[in-house]
Amino acid sequence: MASIDTNRNAAQSTETLTNIRALAAQSLAPLIRHQGSLKTLLPGALARCPERDRALLQQLCYGVMRYHPQLSLLSRKLLKKPFASKDYDLLVLLWSGLYQLEHMRIAPHAAISETVAGARVLGKEWATGLLNAVLRRYQREHETLKAALAEKPAFRYNHPDWFVQKLQHNWPEHWQQILNENNASAPMTLRVNARQHSRERYLQQLHDAGIEAHACQFAAEGIQLAQPCDVGTLPGFADGTVSVQDEAAQLSAELLALQPDQRLLDACAAPGGKLCHALEQQPDLEAIAIELEQSRAGRIRDNLARLQLDAEVKIADAALQDWWDGRPFERILVDAPCSATGVIRRNPDICFLRKGEDIATLSDIQLAVLSNCWQMLAPGGRLVYATCSIFPQENERLIARFLKQVGDASHQPIVADWGIERPLGRQLMPQPDGHDGFYYCVLTKNMCSDEKHVF
Amino acid sequence: MAIRTILEFPDPRLRTVAEPVATVDDDVRTLIDDMFETMYDASGIGLAATQINVHQRIVTMDLSEENNQPMVFINPDVEVLDEQPHSYQEGCLSVPGFYEEVTRPQQVRIRALNRDGEAFELVADELLAVCIQHEIDHLDGKLFVDHISPLKRNRIRSKLEKKHKQEAAHR
Numbered sequence: 285m286a287s288i289d290t291n292r293n294a295a296q297s298t299e300t301l302t303n304i305r306a307l308a309a310q311s312l313a314p315l316i317r318h319q320g321s322l323k324t325l326l327p328g329a330l331a332r333c334p335e336r337d338r339a340l341l342q343q344l345c346y347g348v349m350r351y352h353p354q355l356s357l358l359s360r361k362l363l364k365k366p367f368a369s370k371d372y373d374l375l376v377l378l379w380s381g382l383y384q385l386e387h388m389r390i391a392p393h394a395a396i397s398e399t400v401a402g403a404r405v406l407g408k409e410w411a412t413g414l415l416n417a418v419l420r421r422y423q424r425e426h427e428t429l430k431a432a433l434a435e436k437p438a439f440r441y442n443h444p445d446w447f448v449q450k451l452q453h454n455w456p457e458h459w460q461q462i463l464n465e466n467n468a469s470a471p472m473t474l475r476v477n478a479r480q481h482s483r484e485r486y487l488q489q490l491h492d493a494g495i496e497a498h499a500c501q502f503a504a505e506g507i508q509l510a511q512p513c514d515v516g517t518l519p520g521f522a523d524g525t526v527s528v529q530d531e532a533a534q535l536s537a538e539l540l541a542l543q544p545d546q547r548l549l550d551a552c553a554a555p556g557g558k559l560c561h562a563l564e565q566q567p568d569l570e571a572i573a574i575e576l577e578q579s580r581a582g583r584i585r586d587n588l589a590r591l592q593l594d595a596e597v598k599i600a601d602a603a604l605q606d607w608w609d610g611r612p613f614e615r616i617l618v619d620a621p622c623s624a625t626g627v628i629r630r631n632p633d634i635c636f637l638r639k640g641e642d643i644a645t646l647s648d649i650q651l652a653v654l655s656n657c658w659q660m661l662a663p664g665g666r667l668v669y670a671t672c673s674i675f676p677q678e679n680e681r682l683i684a685r686f687l688k689q690v691g692d693a694s695h696q697p698i699v700a701d702w703g704i705e706r707p708l709g710r711q712l713m714p715q716p717d718g719h720d721g722f723y724y725c726v727l728t729k730n731m732c733s734d735e736k737h738v739f
Numbered sequence: 740m741a742i743r744t745i746l747e748f749p750d751p752r753l754r755t756v757a758e759p760v761a762t763v764d765d766d767v768r769t770l771i772d773d774m775f776e777t778m779y780d781a782s783g784i785g786l787a788a789t790q791i792n793v794h795q796r797i798v799t800m801d802l803s804e805e806n807n808q809p810m811v812f813i814n815p816d817v818e819v820l821d822e823q824p825h826s827y828q829e830g831c832l833s834v835p836g837f838y839e840e841v842t843r844p845q846q847v848r849i850r851a852l853n854r855d856g857e858a859f860e861l862v863a864d865e866l867l868a869v870c871i872q873h874e875i876d877h878l879d880g881k882l883f884v885d886h887i888s889p890l891k892r893n894r895i896r897s898k899l900e901k902k903h904k905q906e907a908a909h910r
Contacts, residue, residue, distance in 0.1 A: 541823070541845075664865045694826045694840065730828060731866050736838050738830040739785030739800070739870050 298328075304337045306402035308344040309377035315349075315633060316372045322349060322633045347383045348376060350467065350632035353438045355379040361429055362418045374411050377402050381419045385426070392423055442467050446640035447625075454676055458713055462674060462721070465714035466628040466635075472512035473719075475529040475557075476505045477591060478564050483507060486526065489519045502702040502719070503534035505561075524591035529557045530627075532672075532702075532712045532722035536617060539668045539698065539726055542566035546614040549573075550595075551602035551657050552621055554580035556587040558670075562617070563593040571595035572613075574602055603652040605660065612662035620650040622671035622678050626714060626721020647677050647685075654686050658693070661729045666696075669725045674713065676706075679723035683708040696726040740769075743777045743791040747903065748834045748882055749896050757787075757794040757878040759814045763856030767797070771811055771854055774799040779806055783832045785870045787877030790833050798851075798874040802866055812851035815875055820862065821846035827869045829883045837895050841886045843872045 500506030
């Protein structure tokens with residue numbers, strides 16, 4: 285997934301905490317200060333969590349971020365004065381209390397007492413009375429409080445105002461569906477390794493293992509599980525029989541139309557899902573994957589090793605050519621860094637971490653990456669541009685900007701039964717119990733850039 | 740060998756449907772040599788006999804930059820292997836100076852006779868696929884401008900008619 289993590293987590297305590305509310309609060313407080321994301325902070329938190337409570341910790345962290353727009357409006361109404369930034373752990377603790385009362389099947393008295401006790405664990409005894417009073421007031425007055433906020437779009441749709449406005453403007457017919465899907469949870473989807481197994485055979489194996497699943501509608505190797513599960517329980521996972529990958533992300537390999545012996549570049553490759561899929565389909569490729577971050581490049585190598593596939597992984601910037609040997613590529617996949625607004629249901633902190641003005645900055649990066657990769661594409665070659673964004677600014681309008689700059693690109697309309705056809709490329713919206721939000725566009729490089737052919 | 744005159748749109752003779760070649764003999768081979776000479780002279784990469792007002796199903800082609808890979812297709816026929824639409828900015832010796840995006844199937848199988856009259860087949864994609872479909876259109880009396888909007892086609896027609904009038908006046 286090509287999201288940008290702007291911050292790394294700060295140094296964290298490693299001591300185990302048995303009060304899971306306190307652990308969630310302590311772990312998410314840096315995120316509220318814009319230091320890190322769920323993806324970067326959660327592993328540390330899980331390591332400090334007793335094994336039996338890991339599911340609860342995960343649910344609390346994801347739940348608080350998923351309902352952040354509503355929870356923060358509620359807490360603003362409930363608190364006389366806001367918490368100072370050093371007490372953001374208490375703010376998250378309060379949100380987790382409200383979340384438990386509103387969305388979890390935990391007895392309210394237990395939810396409140398555990399949450400209040402969390403303040404003591406955090407060494408902030410002084411706040412126990414405040415938290416107790418605020419949570420009990422919410423318990424008594426939640427109907428009135430919610431009614432008072434119901435008119436605010438941020439509360440009603442549980443998304444930041446800028447996001448709702450931008451979506452209404454860009455997708456007048458789809459915005460409500462997108463907002464609904466963002467508030468739901470996403471299914472777990474697998475990709476069967478075509479070199480090892482047919483989809484039908486693997487479905488049978490899942491059935492035999494008692495795992496309920498069905499074939500995906502659009503992706504030929506895709507299988508959707510009825511319930512998410514630990515990958516360790518999937519038959520053959522360690523041996524590379526399957527990978528976890530959303531159905532929309534599985535559509536890239538076919539669009540690349542790979543032929544044996546081609547040179548393939550996967551720019552911004554981590555974690556390598558689309559690269560591995562391409563190699564599963566066409567093993568006779570000279571594949572080069574580049575990734576800016578060392579740690580994320582490690583994940584590409586892990587995936588290649590598990591699936592027994594071969595590609596050269598380089599730590600490099602897709603907007604530069606300092607790593608390139610000058611030999612053009614016949615195929616290029618540009619899975620561009622993006623707002624990840626198509627995968628909010630999997631990464632509910634995206635809405636909190638992004639600001640409206642980020643989209644313009646991101647689209648400049650996307651244009652730089654695409655323009656740079658275009659120069660490395662062989663005449664007659666094919667480039668697939670992909671994002672997991674739902675904003676046209678990063679997608680069809682970005683491609684339009686690019687086509688104005690170059691004279692040797694032809695847009696190839698994608699004929700498919702998935703997504704929505706756009707003037708340039710195809711847009712996928714997050715689907716109920718289906719694929720994520722995604723965008724694809726196929727461009728080919730004309731045979732001669734300065735001289736046109738007549739025949 | 741001789742350089743022949745290339746017909747230009749909207750000349751009605753370009754609308755003639757060409758006849759299959761019955762026997763590949765020396766006359767046909769002389770015609771092929773003329774076609775190559777005409778094509779190379781005009782800096783084209785493909786030519787259909789129709790374009791020089793010979794209505795037999797013969798196509799010459801050379802996609803190389805050095806003009807050293809001549810290909811001949813006699814009585815060519817294509818079968819679509821991949822219907823995925825592929826767009827290309829096409830130009831044509833019979834529509835000089837105009838280039839328009841035309842969308843055709845991405846991959847085809849070509850069946851034809853070579854200059855010795857032997858049958859061969861070839862899977863074509865990219866430029867070769869574009870070019871052979873363009874040339875077979877010529878043999879069927881069609882032009883790439885038939886694949887674009889009537890508005891664009893009429894604009895090209897009137898510009899070329901104007902050019903032809905000016906050329907006639909200076910002759």
